[in-house]
Amino acid sequence: MKKKIIFIINPISGGLNKTFIPVLIDKYLDFQLFDAQIIYTAYSNHATLLAQEAIDNDFDIIVAVGGDGTINEVASVLESSGKTMAIIPCGSGNGLARTLGISLDNAKAITRINQLKTLKIDVGLLNNRKFVNMAGMGFDAHISAHFADSEKRGFIGYVKSTLKEIKSYKAQNYSINVNGGQIKRKAFMLSLANSSQYGNNAHISPTASVQDGLIDICIIKPFPLFIFPSLVIRMFTQTSAGSKYVEIIKAKKFIINRESEGPVHVDGEPVNMGKQLSFSVKHLALVLIV
Structure with a gap:
């Protein structure tokens, strides 16, 4: 059975236009493995709401396409949820992606998702x-x-x-x-x-x-x-x-x-x-x- 995957794209992160991302998804994502959906954020903290909706709609994998702020919004909902997160780094610094060895080449990052190799990481809490x-x-x-x-x-x-x-x-x-x-x-x-x-x-x-x-x-x-x-x-x-x-x-x-x-x-x-x-x-x- 195919896994349901959703890409939550921040269109302004890193000052980069993201119109090319759907083209790359269509080219490099393995659609024999996934049923895919793409959605865009429209305002600050919108990714948090979209990630929660993705959980409610039983998506298996939620992908944050943006910088560390977008990743934070998605991760804050997904931690301890039993769902899996992926990252397509498109930010100014891409600190977490660099730490985890996730390619800054978006095509390679999408291709990597096809392998479904996962890692568990810690989440910090600052006044919750x-x-x-x-x-x-x-x-x-x-x-x-x-x-x-x-x-x-x-x-x-x-x-x-x-x-x-x-x-x-x-x-x-x-x-x-x-x-x-x-x-x-x-x-x-x-x-x-x-x-x-x-x-x-x-x-x-x-x-x-x-x-x-x-x-x-x-x-x-x-x-x-x-x-x-x-x-x-x-x-x-x-x-x-x-x-x-x-x-x-x-x-x-x-x-x-x-x-x-x-x-x-x-x-x-x-x-x-x-x-x-x-x-x-x-x-x-x-x-x-x-």
Whole structure:
């Protein structure tokens, strides 16, 4: 019996037009294995609604076609559902897809679905908001909020936002209850890594694993501005943990208290939250085709 598969396409992710995706699906998907349907998102969080409708309509495989934000919307519904998810990466950074070795060549990613090879991965919880790749607060959340309002999407737009904002951003004080103790740190940003990278092969926590049941708390301490290029190089060479400005703690659950409420990011998408933030992990809760 053929499996029911639905492709949920975000038409604007990564600043790329997606009109070519149905053509590739028609060419590379094995229709002897699948009955396929294609649907497009029309607004923020629409993919969440469409994924739930797909579950209700008994689709076997739900495919997120977009970036990490679209993947988050779909994964948040599919985790622990018994359904299988697949990814056609079409975002700015494609952090989770790169981590899992899913091809950025859309034709190859579609062809890979035909093999039905699956992997279970962890899902993080931030105040009950789910994330599968990365969450965080501080400068990266500030940039995510700034970037979300920008008309220029894609990697170049993200770089421009970063360079514009980094000179004026001020580090904040954080108190972290973790592994039976409390630590206090002043931090430029706190990144919570389920996978090792933000995207574009920029690895903030090279030893992070999507299957270990742990989140890596990556504390980026205040640094002189002239150090910033070397920190970037460390991320792209997977040596960030060797910097004296980076501290990494692994934990199953923890609580962060910060000076003030404000933006956090959940798989790159900004969300306003309060001063206290609780984190935990749902171990191997999401089934993905890889």
